[in-house]
Amino acid sequence: MIHAGGIDLANRMKRGAVPEHVVTLGQIPDLCGIQEIGGRIEIGAATRHWEIENDPMLRCRLPMVAGYIAGLGNIRIRMQGTIGGNIMAGEPGYEMLPLLAVLGADLVFADWSTGGQEITAAREWVLPRASSSKTLLLTSIRIPLRPITVAWNRELRPALGLVASLEWSGDRVLHGAAAVIGDHRGPMVREHHFTEALPAADAAPRAANIAEVWADKFPDIDVLVGPDRDYCRHVLSVMLRRVLHTMLKT
Amino acid sequence: MTTRDRLTIRLTVNGEAHTVEISSNLMLVDLVRERLNLQGTRVACDQGACGACTVLVDGRPITACLSFAFTADGAAVLTIEGVAGSDNTLDTVQLAFHDSGVPQCGFCTPGMVLLAKAYYMQQPMPEGADVERWLDANICRCSGYQVFRRALHSTPPREDAP
Numbered sequence: 001m002i003h004a005g006g007i008d009l010a011n012r013m014k015r016g017a018v019p020e021h022v023v024t025l026g027q028i029p030d031l032c033g034i035q036e037i038g039g040r041i042e043i044g045a046a047t048r049h050w051e052i053e054n055d056p057m058l059r060c061r062l063p064m065v066a067g068y069i070a071g072l073g074n075i076r077i078r079m080q081g082t083i084g085g086n087i088m089a090g091e092p093g094y095e096m097l098p099l100l101a102v103l104g105a106d107l108v109f110a111d112w113s114t115g116g117q118e119i120t121a122a123r124e125w126v127l128p129r130a131s132s133s134k135t136l137l138l139t140s141i142r143i144p145l146r147p148i149t150v151a152w153n154r155e156l157r158p159a160l161g162l163v164a165s166l167e168w169s170g171d172r173v174l175h176g177a178a179a180v181i182g183d184h185r186g187p188m189v190r191e192h193h194f195t196e197a198l199p200a201a202d203a204a205p206r207a208a209n210i211a212e213v214w215a216d217k218f219p220d221i222d223v224l225v226g227p228d229r230d231y232c233r234h235v236l237s238v239m240l241r242r243v244l245h246t247m248l249k250t
Numbered sequence: 251m252t253t254r255d256r257l258t259i260r261l262t263v264n265g266e267a268h269t270v271e272i273s274s275n276l277m278l279v280d281l282v283r284e285r286l287n288l289q290g291t292r293v294a295c296d297q298g299a300c301g302a303c304t305v306l307v308d309g310r311p312i313t314a315c316l317s318f319a320f321t322a323d324g325a326a327v328l329t330i331e332g333v334a335g336s337d338n339t340l341d342t343v344q345l346a347f348h349d350s351g352v353p354q355c356g357f358c359t360p361g362m363v364l365l366a367k368a369y370y371m372q373q374p375m376p377e378g379a380d381v382e383r384w385l386d387a388n389i390c391r392c393s394g395y396q397v398f399r400r401a402l403h404s405t406p407p408r409e410d411a412p
Contacts, residue, residue, distance in 0.1 A: 007313070
């Protein structure tokens with residue numbers, strides 16, 4: 001079992017897990033750090049949340065990522081936990097994977113069995129189950145630098161959360177992606193393509209309508225919150241409308 | 251450090267060097283409480299939520315109940331017993347807590363003091379929402395949060411503050 005920050009491993013051992021071997025990777029320099037490389041930000045998997053949140057370059061280039069991470073857990077957990085652990089722990093309430101999904105990020109793995117590299121879109125990553133990830137070691141996360149705004153709503157945490165992004169061309173909205181936080185199966189991501197590139201000033205009054213259409217793209221939302229599908233859909237549309245307002249204002 | 255069930259680590263705790271043989275699954279909180287007999291560090295939730303077990307490792311506030319002791323190999327650990335000076339003069343943060351009448355039941359106080367000290371070490375001039383963001387990491391069952399907040403706000407700016 002891999003150990004870096006150690007939070008989830010320790011908790012699992014307290015619940016009875018007995019790993020045969022523990023390999024600790026937290027201090028390997030190549031797995032830590034943040035850099036800008038050719039139009040993307042690359043974050044080492046063993047980088048702690050606190051380091052990401054306070055990295056001057058990241059705060060300048062992707063301020064919304066720093067802001068989002070500042071709301072994870074608490075200061076003790078962010079100083080100890082790593083971004084790789086947040087993703088690979090496979091806990092449905094953990095919030096990094098949905099953010100990375102709406103940012104269009106990739107997860108870079110080293111494959112122990114082949115010695116090669118595997119790159120998977122964050123939005124397609126299925127949370128690890130016993131056999132599926134045994135030979136894969138997450139080494140870094142690549143976030144493309146695009147004209148994008150991000151907003152989130154965590155007010156119903158831990159039952160349900162939402163993070164969304166809008167991609168821009170000048171002052172026009174082209175495309176949106178929203179991911180639900182809390183799904184056991186991986187980030188539940190749905191896209192919304194604006195039929196015509198919409199100026200923000202025109203999109204803002206239509207946020208409620210856009211949210212209604214967008215919410216219909218989450219037909220299985222009730223598996224997260226409860227059996228009343230109409231209520232779940234309503235809650236989701238409210239969250240979508242609020243994050244849309246936030247993004248269109250900025 | 252070796253890859254065995256038992257290993258030897260070297261660390262500094264409250265300024266004092268220690269070499270200890272530990273089992274690989276020993277938690278840091280058990281090392282300081284049971285092996286080094288520093289029982290000011292509390293155990294409450296034992297799952298990283300409450301912060302009663304907060305210690306500083308190389309200046310960072312750490313959840314000692316979720317940290318393996320071997321991760322402190324080579325590190326400087328500060329527990330509540332090491333916050334005051336060797337002549338028992340209270341640290342600046344301890345003084346502010348004392349003067350604000352912080353202690354109620356006192357169970358969370360060691361963790362709160364260390365959390366506040368870590369903040370004070372990072373931020374020479376405690377201010378505004380930043381204080382709240384730090385202090386919300388730890389739980390006070392007596393709900394004395396406003397007193398903790400006042401205490402940290404009343405901590406004088408560090409001498410190197412701009």
